[in-house]
Amino acid sequence: MTLHSPKTRRPTIYDVAKQAGVSPSLVSLVLQNPARVSDKRREAVQAAILDLGYRPSRAATTLASSRTKSIGLVIDDYRNLWFVDLLRGMESALTEHGYQVMLADSRPGENRIQEAADGLLAMHVDGLVIAAEPSASMLAGAGVPTVVAGWRAGVPAGADLITNDDDGGGGMAASHLLGLGHTRIGHLSGSGGAAAHRRAGFQARLQESGVEPRIVGESGGTSEEDGYTSTCWLLDHHPDTTAIFAANDTMALGALGAIRARGLTVPADISVIGYDNSTLAKSRYLELTSVDNRSDLVGVDVAKALLARIHDSTVGPQRRLIEPALVVRGTTARPAL
Amino acid sequence: MTLHSPKTRRPTIYDVAKQAGVSPSLVSLVLQNPARVSDKRREAVQAAILDLGYRPSRAATTLASSRTKSIGLVIDDYRNLWFVDLLRGMESALTEHGYQVMLADSRPGENRIQEAADGLLAMHVDGLVIAAEPSASMLAGAGVPTVVAGWRAGVPAGADLITNDDDGGGGMAASHLLGLGHTRIGHLSGSGGAAAHRRAGFQARLQESGVEPRIVGESGGTSEEDGYTSTCWLLDHHPDTTAIFAANDTMALGALGAIRARGLTVPADISVIGYDNSTLAKSRYLELTSVDNRSDLVGVDVAKALLARIHDSTVGPQRRLIEPALVVRGTTARPAL
DNA sequence: GCGGCATTTTGTAGCGCTACAATTTAGTGC
DNA sequence: GCACTAAATTGTAGCGCTACAAAATGCCGC
Numbered sequence: 001m002t003l004h005s006p007k008t009r010r011p012t013i014y015d016v017a018k019q020a021g022v023s024p025s026l027v028s029l030v031l032q033n034p035a036r037v038s039d040k041r042r043e044a045v046q047a048a049i050l051d052l053g054y055r056p057s058r059a060a061t062t063l064a065s066s067r068t069k070s071i072g073l074v075i076d077d078y079r080n081l082w083f084v085d086l087l088r089g090m091e092s093a094l095t096e097h098g099y100q101v102m103l104a105d106s107r108p109g110e111n112r113i114q115e116a117a118d119g120l121l122a123m124h125v126d127g128l129v130i131a132a133e134p135s136a137s138m139l140a141g142a143g144v145p146t147v148v149a150g151w152r153a154g155v156p157a158g159a160d161l162i163t164n165d166d167d168g169g170g171g172m173a174a175s176h177l178l179g180l181g182h183t184r185i186g187h188l189s190g191s192g193g194a195a196a197h198r199r200a201g202f203q204a205r206l207q208e209s210g211v212e213p214r215i216v217g218e219s220g221g222t223s224e225e226d227g228y229t230s231t232c233w234l235l236d237h238h239p240d241t242t243a244i245f246a247a248n249d250t251m252a253l254g255a256l257g258a259i260r261a262r263g264l265t266v267p268a269d270i271s272v273i274g275y276d277n278s279t280l281a282k283s284r285y286l287e288l289t290s291v292d293n294r295s296d297l298v299g300v301d302v303a304k305a306l307l308a309r310i311h312d313s314t315v316g317p318q319r320r321l322i323e324p325a326l327v328v329r330g331t332t333a334r335p336a337l
Numbered sequence: 338m339t340l341h342s343p344k345t346r347r348p349t350i351y352d353v354a355k356q357a358g359v360s361p362s363l364v365s366l367v368l369q370n371p372a373r374v375s376d377k378r379r380e381a382v383q384a385a386i387l388d389l390g391y392r393p394s395r396a397a398t399t400l401a402s403s404r405t406k407s408i409g410l411v412i413d414d415y416r417n418l419w420f421v422d423l424l425r426g427m428e429s430a431l432t433e434h435g436y437q438v439m440l441a442d443s444r445p446g447e448n449r450i451q452e453a454a455d456g457l458l459a460m461h462v463d464g465l466v467i468a469a470e471p472s473a474s475m476l477a478g479a480g481v482p483t484v485v486a487g488w489r490a491g492v493p494a495g496a497d498l499i500t501n502d503d504d505g506g507g508g509m510a511a512s513h514l515l516g517l518g519h520t521r522i523g524h525l526s527g528s529g530g531a532a533a534h535r536r537a538g539f540q541a542r543l544q545e546s547g548v549e550p551r552i553v554g555e556s557g558g559t560s561e562e563d564g565y566t567s568t569c570w571l572l573d574h575h576p577d578t579t580a581i582f583a584a585n586d587t588m589a590l591g592a593l594g595a596i597r598a599r600g601l602t603v604p605a606d607i608s609v610i611g612y613d614n615s616t617l618a619k620s621r622y623l624e625l626t627s628v629d630n631r632s633d634l635v636g637v638d639v640a641k642a643l644l645a646r647i648h649d650s651t652v653g654p655q656r657r658l659i660e661p662a663l664v665v666r667g668t669t670a671r672p673a674l
Numbered sequence: 675g676c677g678g679c680a681t682t683t684t685g686t687a688g689c690g691c692t693a694c695a696a697t698t699t700a701g702t703g704c
Numbered sequence: 705g706c707a708c709t710a711a712a713t714t715g716t717a718g719c720g721c722t723a724c725a726a727a728a729t730g731c732c733g734c
Binding site (some may be wrong): 012013014024025028029031032056057059060061062063064065066 | 719720721722723
């Protein structure tokens with residue numbers, strides 16, 4: 001590639017057309033569907049593109065064609081890494097159709113989901129994914145296909161919903177602990193929607209077997225600190241507890257800390273199971289048993305739902321749950337006798 | 338807000354103008370500089386905007402004004418959370434000037450930095466930040482102000498460079514361990530550029546005091562697993578080691594695992610210090626002493642450099658190092674006698 | 675060589691917005 | 705009320721691209 005006068009304005013489709021000796025329309029065609037153009041012209045155009053360092057203006061394309069081949073993804077916080085699996089899942093299903101994903105976070109702490117969505121909509125995204133807990137009822141989509149991923153509350157009217165089966169995952173955790181022989185079981189919960197479903201599924205499955213879990217922190221936070229203090233409370237009030245299910249891996253880490261502080265050992269004295277199958281859980285140092293909510297699969301389904309709606313605006317909104325998977329590692333074992 | 342015929346095309350500036358009884362130009366003015374418009378018209382326009390649910394088309398604005406008030410940030414992998422601090426730092430300095438940040442990752446593993454940058458450039462970003470290790474020499478910027486953040490290799494010609502002082506951070510780790518009285522010190526390194534600087538700074542500071550560090554994994558990876566195996570090697574060959582400096586927190590976690598596997602205790606038997614001050618390090622369970630590279634400050638400087646270049650294209654490229662900070666927690670202590 | 679048809683190529687118009695000059699309106703002093 | 709300046713408002717002309725209809729070209733058999 002030759003660098004032509006670096007300080008000049010970027011080359012346009014007209015520059016390419018002139019250099020290749022064809023019309024701008026032809027260049028546009030080459031860009032969109034090279035197969036429709038004769039070999040001779042196609043090569044001339046591609047050579048000119050390379051030579052000039054031409055890069056089509058996304059803004060102009062958007063304006064002229066009124067579709068961007070891109071879909072917007074609103075997440076809550078970059079630090080909540082679950083979106084990464086969601087994103088990869090979406091991309092795997094989207095790239096083959098030529099779609100891109102644009103990310104925006106909702107300013108953690110301020111919950112500006114609508115604002116983030118607006119920003120994305122201003123860029124003419126063809127579809128919108130909300131992967132953050134909507135605080136108030138939002139209108140969101142405003143015309144473009146919208147799907148809520150990973151949350152169940154506050155789904156805007158007309159939006160698809162594709163989310164992890166947190167009830168099912170809670171049930172899996174319960175079954176795992178029951179299967180190992182535990183009966184005096186604690187649960188560290190939190191106030192969020194996901195935590196509520198995990199709790200419900202966990203509790204229901206235990207009750208089927210006649211076991212009543214000791215639930216802590218139902219209306220509290222879900223940080224490591226919360227996990228720590230909840231575990232302390234649990235060990236104070238139910239010292240015979242042999243297993244703890246934490247609503248997420250971070251809280252499980254807190255539980256590990258509290259257990260260690262009591263001089264107890266995991267899993268010999270107490271089993272611990274987390275949720276999310278995060279990096280934390282996978283760590284060799286922690287070896288945390290955890291429930292993986294398969295956000296990658298959620299992402300794939302999100303993409304499919306979006307594509308379906310984009311190509312056929314008459315399909316109605318759907319709701320689907322993705323089944324999680326239990327990953328057994330080193331923090332769960334049979335209870336001591 | 339009234340919802341007007343949801344299935345119709347989105348309202349344009351002309352719709353707003355008609356409804357407010359003014360010209361499109363006036364609406365545009367209200368959008369850009371409300372103070373320049375009389376109260377009466379301004380309010381009429383704003384009411385119309387609200388009523389119609391009007392959202393300016395970013396594409397049209399970009400095309401017409403040829404500046405987007407947005408800067409592009411290329412990161413390597415969303416999982417490497419250091420970019421979050423960088424981003425927040427940038428945003429804190431950018432939002433007051435009305436600029437937005439657009440993110441793109443370079444497809445982890447494939448190192449498609451140029452591709453990611455191209456995508457951003459196609460959206461007419463006014464500035465570009467490369468926060469990923471450039472594998473080959475890239476042209477990057479191609480006209481727009483560019484700054485490389487957090488890396489020192491492969492800086493494109495004409496780009497600014499603002500990065501963490503990894504040498505300084507390594508020195509801080511060394512000083513900390515020396516100050517505690519350690520003299521038999523190991524270092525878990527890696528093949529990357531950042532690791533090399535941390536190693537160099539660490540080694541230099543130790544040598545000033547006549548201490549020669551035992552360096553492992555200089556040409557290896559920087560995962561938890563690498564930290565684990567390197568530590569095993571270290572403890573095999575230098576069992577008298579009393580302190581270990583890991584090139585990052587993840588490796589430090591691996592070190593903790595290996596130390597525990599040997600039946601040794603941290604920090605009683607061995608002190609461990611990491612780098613990055615990640616969530617991991619802050620965890621109450623781990624309490625890992627770590628060097629914080631203050632990526633937030635890097636972000637602020639990146640933003641300032643960019644703004645300076647955008648507003649005055651004649652300023653030359655600059656290079657600046659940001660001083661890191663040591664965060665002492667529970668994994669470092671005086672050596673046993 | 676020529677009609678008839680498929681393929682390739684091109685002009686024209688316009689997407690929604692902003693810059694800028696031109697025009698209108700308001701404000702001032704006398 | 706008038707000349708004059710400042711402030712507010714508007715019309716015009718694109719920004720770079722694509723859709724689409726129209727035109728040009730190529731290809732076939734006879």
